[in-house]
Amino acid sequence: MFSILHVDVNSAYLSWEAVYRLQHGARVDLREIPAVVGGDEASRHGIVLAKSIPAKKFDIQTGETLFSARQKCPGLVVVSPNYKLYMQCSDAMNDILREYSPVIQRYSIDESFMHYQPAILQPKNFREKVMEVAQQLRRRIREELGFTVNIGIGPNKLLAKMASEFRKPDQIHTLYRHEIAEKMWPLPVSELFFVGRATTKKLFRYNVLTIGDLAKTNPDLIHRWLKKPGLLIWQYANGLDDSQVTEQPVPIKSIGNSNTLAFDVADRKTAHQILLALSETVGKRIRHIERSGRVVSVTLRSAELVTYRKQSCLEIPIDSTTLIWKEACRIFDETWKREALRHMGIHLSGLCSNDYYQLSLLQENEERFKKLDQTIDKLRQRFGDATLFRGCFSHSPIQPLMGGVIQEEETEYPMMSSYL
């Protein structure tokens, strides 16, 4: 007998920021005034990353520009993000969780799953026991760490996650199988995990409005409408999910980095240089997980916010910075419409293991690239990313390694995943 607990921090970035400031003598609590955590406007990362509940009342949305947020709410307080603090908060919270169970999955920076199994195998009051643990967790996190969390309790990860989304903040909800019809089915289908904007639109067209509607629809029909992912969301709507709480990170299917540029780029040379800076980061990450990728794709967003993407599939998987860059430049030259760009990205997918792969007779001198990359990676790991970089970046406004949340960080910043 076991239960899964899903712990979700309430408006994470904002409440962490608020508590940190209170600890350092701030007189106002950011959670009680209209406030947002927003990116740096000077380098054009000015969007809302998190908002307080009073800010929500002004209809400020996560992801909208700070400019429009300020128009909705004059006098809005904007604070810059501090990702190191967020990592520290997340670590502290997971330390508390680990006192209760050895199996914790850090799902993202502010969400964790916990597999809870009491010491006695079949205790009579199992559910009360789990509730007690959840109460303790919630209280301890609030008192010791100063921020509030929502905890969802369920028989599997999906239901636990759905439960933690119910009413906020500082709440505990359960969603056991017998409660699905009452608590989950009346919700709009867009609330279901894995159902995004595009899927919602399609389901609305077939008059599937609530999660209950979806659960009661014939799975064959859904398969016809939405193909394989449709069956998955049908299972989710019925509360079926057999994924495990694992410490292992979710298997990586692709690696990519992108950057909103500090200035619009309209010449080919600078664009290539930015692609190189992105390739450095992508290359470093793919070599770190000891894999190679076959599909390189380049994403471009123009100053008018039109986004387009092109990819190409290679005969032979690559992991070298230089090769990724060359391929990205080739795609870029084919795709770019000569307009000013504000955002660029490189993604590598079709990943395969480095143990076996097809060699080519025509490939350029690959061994040399391999050795060079290995040496650079080692040096950067030991002495920091700024240890050495390509000559073209000296006296250039472009950073030699681009993309990623925290620069020069050993551990990867836990990002949200769309898989349980």
Place this chain on the structure above:
Amino acid sequence: MKVWMQPIEMIAFFDVTGKPRPLRYRWKSPLDHSDHELRVIKIDRVIECREEKLVGNRMMVYRCQSVIDDLEKVYELKYEFNTCKWYLYKM
């Protein structure tokens, strides 16, 4: 008591467990508009000390007592482990 959260210069000793204990510090009150230099204040008694780890940031909070301007005052000091900084927290 009012929140000041002002960085201060501190002499403290660390016991064998690594716990710091404040002894005396140099400080000038923001309300003191005289030409006085920073003044040294001796901590007469640590009434209470507790550790807090809000947002995972460890700090020691001391409730102390000193004689300042012939007046016995109770106030709070904070020590931040992460940055090794001392603050006059509340007075």
